[in-house]
Amino acid sequence: MFTCRNQSCGADWKLSDVNIHNEGQGLLFRCPMCGARNYVTRRRTKDGETTYAQVTEFPPNGKR
Template identity: 60%
Template sequence: MFVCGNQACGARWEPDEVQIRNEGQGPVFRCPQCGARNHVEARTARDGTTVYRQVAAKPAAR
């Protein structure tokens, strides 16, 4: 389950309800409801599939 990090939104989404893309700062999903970017981390499971888990937003590079 992913949760939109936008405080005003907070919508919950199943992994199959969002599209995960790399928009230049690593994998993210955009909330289908409000469009907020939410960072995820990719891992390879033992069976070879890629699984994602939500992580805190990465700080901006300076």
């Protein structure tokens, strides 16, 4: 489950609801409701499955 980090939005999304891609600043998804950038990390499990986890350490605007 992913949560939009835009304070005025905060919508929850499943992986199947979002499109994860790289816009040149790392992996992210844009909130389908408000368009805010939400950063994610990609991990590969021992059995080869790809999983994603939302990055929460960065401020909502994506500045590092």
